Amino acid sequence: MSGPLLKVENLTKHYPIGAGFLKNTIPVVRAVEDVSFSVEAGETLCIVGESGCGKSTVARLLMRLVEPTGGRVLIYETDIAGLKKHELRAYRRQMQMVFQDPYSSLNPRLTAGQIITEPVENFERLTRKQRNALAADLLQKVGMSPEMMHRLPSELSGGQRQRLGIARALALKPSIIIADEAVSALDVSVQAQILNLLMDLQQQMGIAFIFISHDLGVVEHIGHRVAVMYLGRIVELAQCEALFAKPVHPYTEALIAAAPVADPTRVRLPAPVEGEVPSPINPPSGCAFHPRCPLAVDRCRVEVPPLVPIADGRVVACHVRAPATKVSEDSAVAATDGPGAKSRA
Numbered sequence: 001m002s003g004p005l006l007k008v009e010n011l012t013k014h015y016p017i018g019a020g021f022l023k024n025t026i027p028v029v030r031a032v033e034d035v036s037f038s039v040e041a042g043e044t045l046c047i048v049g050e051s052g053c054g055k056s057t058v059a060r061l062l063m064r065l066v067e068p069t070g071g072r073v074l075i076y077e078t079d080i081a082g083l084k085k086h087e088l089r090a091y092r093r094q095m096q097m098v099f100q101d102p103y104s105s106l107n108p109r110l111t112a113g114q115i116i117t118e119p120v121e122n123f124e125r126l127t128r129k130q131r132n133a134l135a136a137d138l139l140q141k142v143g144m145s146p147e148m149m150h151r152l153p154s155e156l157s158g159g160q161r162q163r164l165g166i167a168r169a170l171a172l173k174p175s176i177i178i179a180d181e182a183v184s185a186l187d188v189s190v191q192a193q194i195l196n197l198l199m200d201l202q203q204q205m206g207i208a209f210i211f212i213s214h215d216l217g218v219v220e221h222i223g224h225r226v227a228v229m230y231l232g233r234i235v236e237l238a239q240c241e242a243l244f245a246k247p248v249h250p251y252t253e254a255l256i257a258a259a260p261v262a263d264p265t266r267v268r269l270p271a272p273v274e275g276e277v278p279s280p281i282n283p284p285s286g287c288a289f290h291p292r293c294p295l296a297v298d299r300c301r302v303e304v305p306p307l308v309p310i311a312d313g314r315v316v317a318c319h320v321r322a323p324a325t326k327v328s329e330d331s332a333v334a335a336t337d338g339p340g341a342k343s344r345a
């Protein structure tokens, strides 16, 4: 099969809220606006941004848990909107999710073994022997002892529960796992174990990850590429190392400046920008970041900046740092495609 594993084109989601007198006056939350990216097999694309910027809505759109207002999601060049019911089931097998809170996403009445094998049994009947063998194999894959298959979620630690959530996601042999804040609820040492587990599984099984997080330390550890979102839009998409070494969008710069620095030799960026994230119901005109941006010029207040490719292959939406030319606008969509997974050797 050719082309990227996953391609997202101009994805948009507006949630209607309340009712106006006239249909066209119903206010909407502009949760996701014109988002495009692609993911290659075996790659980790991280999506970062402040709370409410639309990260989880992107995940829900990819899983087709909510319908988009506009745009397309293509898996191996097939538009998922056109899939029939049985094709959608097959698509859902390819894309699995690991959630932030492993406890609330695991059925407390089922044993670990039942939780892991349940997704497979939605598709095929298993004998008791097959079920036990599958549960034992998946538990071992995530670094747990097969005996744990008889335990209930309440009898496991937070880290074990998250491993169980990962084992369940692996059961259907997906091509992509979407991990939405998958390590945020865990202690730092357990976080590191889970991140290393995900990276090992990726190497062994070639799984792609879409890793959603607000924690830049985690993103720097696990990401190949990073998409930075602000108020529903991607404002910068770059190779992970390049992004952290030299953020280009002023918002990316501010996010990195605000993050705790684990490495004392790293030079800190200037102080982060002040102010609240504006409302996605009535976002600022032009560049939504302009009210908080120290570099804003008149053009930023009126024109939404397009994503423009710059020299090192990243794309940036900023009139000041990456001003658009006709040529750059034409090549911007191509630049949201990944160059393939980088090697971690």
Ligand SMILES: Nc1ncnc2c1ncn2[C@@H]1O[C@H](COP(=O)(O)OP(=O)(O)OP(=O)(O)O)[C@@H](O)[C@H]1O
Binding pocket: 015, 016, 017, 029, 030, 031, 049, 050, 051, 052, 053, 054, 055, 056, 057, 058, 214, 280
């Ligand atoms: N079902 C819904 N109806 C209306 N608005 C919604 C709905 N779901 C999300 N939103 C709004 O859409 C915007 C984006 O929400 P989303 O959960 O995608 O953000 P996020 O970046 O994942 O945030 P967090 O990091 O806090 O989880 C927010 O303003 C949120 O309030």
